Amino acid sequence: MTIPSADELALARASAHALWDRDLASRALGITLEEVRPGYARTAMTIVDTMVNGHATAHGGMLFTLADSTFALACNSRNVPNVALQCSISFVGAVRLGDRVVAEAQECSLKGRTGVYDVSLARDGETVALFRGVCYRVSGTVIGELPE
Amino acid sequence: MTIPSADELALARASAHALWDRDLASRALGITLEEVRPGYARTAMTIVDTMVNGHATAHGGMLFTLADSTFALACNSRNVPNVALQCSISFVGAVRLGDRVVAEAQECSLKGRTGVYDVSLARDGETVALFRGVCYRVSGTVIGELPE
Amino acid sequence: MTIPSADELALARASAHALWDRDLASRALGITLEEVRPGYARTAMTIVDTMVNGHATAHGGMLFTLADSTFALACNSRNVPNVALQCSISFVGAVRLGDRVVAEAQECSLKGRTGVYDVSLARDGETVALFRGVCYRVSGTVIGELPE
Amino acid sequence: MTIPSADELALARASAHALWDRDLASRALGITLEEVRPGYARTAMTIVDTMVNGHATAHGGMLFTLADSTFALACNSRNVPNVALQCSISFVGAVRLGDRVVAEAQECSLKGRTGVYDVSLARDGETVALFRGVCYRVSGTVIGELPE
Numbered sequence: 190m191t192i193p194s195a196d197e198l199a200l201a202r203a204s205a206h207a208l209w210d211r212d213l214a215s216r217a218l219g220i221t222l223e224e225v226r227p228g229y230a231r232t233a234m235t236i237v238d239t240m241v242n243g244h245a246t247a248h249g250g251m252l253f254t255l256a257d258s259t260f261a262l263a264c265n266s267r268n269v270p271n272v273a274l275q276c277s278i279s280f281v282g283a284v285r286l287g288d289r290v291v292a293e294a295q296e297c298s299l300k301g302r303t304g305v306y307d308v309s310l311a312r313d314g315e316t317v318a319l320f321r322g323v324c325y326r327v328s329g330t331v332i333g334e335l336p337e
Numbered sequence: 338m339t340i341p342s343a344d345e346l347a348l349a350r351a352s353a354h355a356l357w358d359r360d361l362a363s364r365a366l367g368i369t370l371e372e373v374r375p376g377y378a379r380t381a382m383t384i385v386d387t388m389v390n391g392h393a394t395a396h397g398g399m400l401f402t403l404a405d406s407t408f409a410l411a412c413n414s415r416n417v418p419n420v421a422l423q424c425s426i427s428f429v430g431a432v433r434l435g436d437r438v439v440a441e442a443q444e445c446s447l448k449g450r451t452g453v454y455d456v457s458l459a460r461d462g463e464t465v466a467l468f469r470g471v472c473y474r475v476s477g478t479v480i481g482e483l484p485e
Numbered sequence: 486m487t488i489p490s491a492d493e494l495a496l497a498r499a500s501a502h503a504l505w506d507r508d509l510a511s512r513a514l515g516i517t518l519e520e521v522r523p524g525y526a527r528t529a530m531t532i533v534d535t536m537v538n539g540h541a542t543a544h545g546g547m548l549f550t551l552a553d554s555t556f557a558l559a560c561n562s563r564n565v566p567n568v569a570l571q572c573s574i575s576f577v578g579a580v581r582l583g584d585r586v587v588a589e590a591q592e593c594s595l596k597g598r599t600g601v602y603d604v605s606l607a608r609d610g611e612t613v614a615l616f617r618g619v620c621y622r623v624s625g626t627v628i629g630e631l632p633e
Numbered sequence: 634m635t636i637p638s639a640d641e642l643a644l645a646r647a648s649a650h651a652l653w654d655r656d657l658a659s660r661a662l663g664i665t666l667e668e669v670r671p672g673y674a675r676t677a678m679t680i681v682d683t684m685v686n687g688h689a690t691a692h693g694g695m696l697f698t699l700a701d702s703t704f705a706l707a708c709n710s711r712n713v714p715n716v717a718l719q720c721s722i723s724f725v726g727a728v729r730l731g732d733r734v735v736a737e738a739q740e741c742s743l744k745g746r747t748g749v750y751d752v753s754l755a756r757d758g759e760t761v762a763l764f765r766g767v768c769y770r771v772s773g774t775v776i777g778e779l780p781e
Contacts, residue, residue, distance in 0.1 A: 214396035217387035239365035242409075248362035249421050250405045254398025261390075273397050274599060275571050275619050277425035277721055279749045279767055281742040297763055298725040303570060303621070305723045305763055319741055319749055321765060323571050323723055325599070325621070422747060423719050423767050425573055427601045427619055429594040445615055446577040451718060451769070453575045453615055467593055467601055469617060471575055471719050473747070473769070510692035513683035535661035538705075544658035545717050546701045550694025557686075569693050573721035 193227045201225045201266040204331040208265050215258040218251070222262065228296030228306075230262035235289045247284035255292050256308040256320035263294035263306050264324045265331045271304060271324040282317035284310075290317065302326045341375045349373045349414040352479040356413050363406040366399070370410065376444030376454075378410035383437045395432035403440050404456040404468035411442035411454050412472045413479045419452060419472040430465035432458075438465065450474040489523045497521045497562040500627040504561050511554040514547065518558065524592030524602075526558035531585045543580035551588050552604040552616035559590035559602050560620045561627045567600060567620040578613035580606075586613065598622040637671045645669045645710040648775040652709050659702040662695065666706065672740030672750075674706035679733045691728035699736050700752040700764035707738035707750050708768045709775045715748060715768040726761035728754075734761065746770040 193201070205225040209215070218240070224231040232255065240251040257276060264271040284290055291311050298305040308320040341349070353373040357363065363380075366388070372379040380403065388399040405424060412419040432438055439459050446453040456468040489497070501521040505511065511528075514536070519527040528551065536547040553572060560567040580586055586606050594601040604616040637645070649669040653659065659676075662684070668675040676699065684695040701720060708715040728734055735755050742749040752764040 208391065211391035212396070213386060214388050214390055214399060238361060240362050242362055243356065243359035248360070248402065248405070249424065250398065250402025251362060253401040253405070253424070254396065257396070257398045257401070273428055275425065275427045276397065276401070277423065277573065277765070279423045279742070279765070280421055281744055281747075281749060298723070298760055300725055303725075305725060316742055319765070321721070321723070321763070323619070425617070425721065427594070427617070429596055429599075429601060446575070446612055448577055451577075453577055464594055467617070469573070469575070469615070471767070504687065507687035508692070509682060510684050510686055510695060534657060536658050538658055539652065539655035544656070544698065544701070545720065546694065546698025547658060549697045549701070549720070550692065553692070553694045553697070569724055571721065571723045572693065572697070573719065575719045576717055 197227050200268050201227050204266050204268045205230065205262050207332045208262060212258065214254070218254060220255060220258055225262055225266055227266050228263055228299070230259050230266065230294045231291065232259045232262070233289055233291045236284055236286055238286060241286050245286040247288070249280055252284060252290065252310055252318050253278050255290060256310055256318065257322070259292040259294040259308050260306050260320065260322040263296060264304055268331045270327050270329050270331050272327055274323045274325050276320065276322040278318055278320045280318050282315060284312055284317050288312045345375050348416050349375050352414050352416045353378065353410050355480045356410060360406065362402070366402060368403055368406055373410055373414055375414050376411055378407050378414065378442045379439065380407045380410070381437055381439045384432055384434055386434060389434050393434040395436070397428055400432060400438065400458055400466050401426050403438060404458055404466065405470070407440040407442040407456050408454050408468065408470040411444060412452055416479045418475050418477050418479050420475055422471045422473050424468065424470040426466055426468045428466050430463060432460055432465050436460045493523050496564050497523050500562050500564045501526065501558050503628045504558060508554065510550070514550060516551060516554055521558055521562055523562050524559055524595070526555050526562065526590045527587065528555045528558070529585055529587045532580055532582055534582060537582050541582040543584070545576055548580060548586065548606055548614050549574050551586060552606055552614065553618070555588040555590040555604050556602050556616065556618040559592060560600055564627045566623050566625050566627050568623055570619045570621050572616065572618040574614055574616045576614050578611060580608055580613050584608050641671050644712050645671050648710050648712045649674065649706050651776045652706060656702065658698065662698060664699060664702055669706055669710055671710050672707055674703050674710065674738045675735065676703045676706070677733055677735045680728055680730055682730060685730050689730040691732070693724055696728060696734065696754055696762050697722050697764070699734060700754055700762065701766070703736040703738040703752050704750050704764065704766040707740060708748055712775045714771050714773050714775050716771055718767045718769050720764065720766040722762055722764045724762050726759060728756055728761050732756045
């Protein structure tokens with residue numbers, strides 16, 4: 190990992206806050222923003238009773254939403270707006286009512302107008318889902334104005 | 338399309354209702370079950386203010402959740418429980434606050450213990466997202482008991 | 486399906502031939518170009534002994550290559566060069582030595598600079614693999630010059 | 634990384650050799666097996682003139698085949714046969730005629746009958762493609778008999 194400069198870190202935080210302010214969906218689900226750096230973000234969410242289906246198991250869509258929000262934070266962390274083009278998720282462990290899930294997004298590639306990010310979801314350090322997202326850059330900035 | 342028998346249709350509906358009763362997440366989002374047949378399901382959801390992010394655009398996670406719930410209905414429509422293993426989604430059109438999105442899930446393959454299902458999401462007949470899900474069969478039944 | 490004009494069909498064929506002339510890999514595998522229209526292509530390949538692994542089963546990579554080549558024909562059929570960004574494939578049936586596999590690529594979405602295409606692979610009318618590809622447009626033309 | 638025992642390493646190597654002996658496709662492409670451990674494999678392939686398309690760029694199918702073969706080695710490294718169910722690949726850098734591509738497969742998850750593996754492809758240490766494969770266990774053993 191390259192160590193980001195103080196300016197890069199400040200820009201990542203300002204970008205994250207601008208994004209987060211507009212993201213009513215993530216806030217409605219109680220997702221918390223834990224850390225952001227250039228190309229990286231960590232968040233957490235606790236499974237409440239409106240997030241489950243049979244057997245008090247977390248709905249796959251809620252886990253995807255957590256991963257997707259974390260992906261968005263990581264790929265917009267340089268004040269350059271990016272939108273998701275294609276995302277995939279593999280479910281590898283059950284998540285239950287009351288579980289706290291931590292999501293970590295990491296940049297795998299950023300070239301030209303497109304990027305690839307991996308997001309792992311874990312409960313108590315055990316991986317429960319693996320997400321990969323492909324994004325592309327749109328015009329504008331993250332801070333101050335809205336992405337196109 | 339093979340025309341299902343009355344018994345197959347009744348089983349598909351009973352399976353869907355059993356699944357839906359337990360799916361608090363889908364109901365919390367206001368997803369409505371429109372039609373179910375063996376290997377097929379159609380649902381709808383209206384984008385409300387807790388489902389948007391920047392620019393009053395629907396959060397990708399909310400669209401994924403709609404698709405995933407519809408996939409679950411289709412792949413559990415024969416009273417044989419299946420769980421999602423891997424899902425992917427391509428976002429091809431913007432969805433905004435107030436839009437009604439219709440999801441249609443169709444079985445593409447069902448062999449051995451695994452199945453592949455395509456779900457298309459549309460707004461006013463225009464495709465806005467393309468989802469593909471891979472599931473595998475678990476033991477038990479959908480009706481009466483919960484899938485493992 | 487919209488019926489293409491004679492000019493659109495001629496452009497699709499000329500684009501396909503330009504692409505095919507440069508695609509040594511597809512020709513080395515004996516892939517044949519059966520039909521091309523705007524946003525559509527059909528090809529075929531017979532599994533020979535250098536395409537198999539254990540149990541005389543076709544290597545997944547050879548099936549992917551057939552699908553990917555067909556995807557390229559479909560997404561380059563308007564003389565506008567596109568390159569693959571992300572592709573996925575689900576293997577749903579075994580293919581064996583001597584089998585002839587037919588691939589059909591169909592445009593699902595084409596908006597802005599990105600497109601989504603589905604390719605189904607079949608042996609004797611039975612689906613053996615389902616491929617989905619996401620591409621994005623690059624500058625130049627397919628005919629006459631090479632895509633960037 | 635857990636350090637494998639000498640017995641686990643020997644089993645991984647014997648499994649790889651059994652698999653490789655039957656994989657005519659990988660050998661026809663000149664893929665070389667560099668290292669194998671439980672849940673891990675590294676291979677390499679040089680792009681020759683039957684692997685390129687326009688602009689002397691490697692065909693995506695050839696890169697997928699390299700990744701898929703490496704995935705197979707990693708997910709069959711405990712003498713328990715697994716077959717690929719779903720694979721995806723993101724192309725993030727151009728590969729040209731003469732380039733040597735190194736593939737590394739790493740187990741991300743192995744639970745119940747299913748596993749998830751990541752394969753990165755690199756040229757001179759720079760990532761050119763990211764592959765993810767989902768497999769499921771079949772009956773039998775890798776060594777001595779063929780997977781179902």
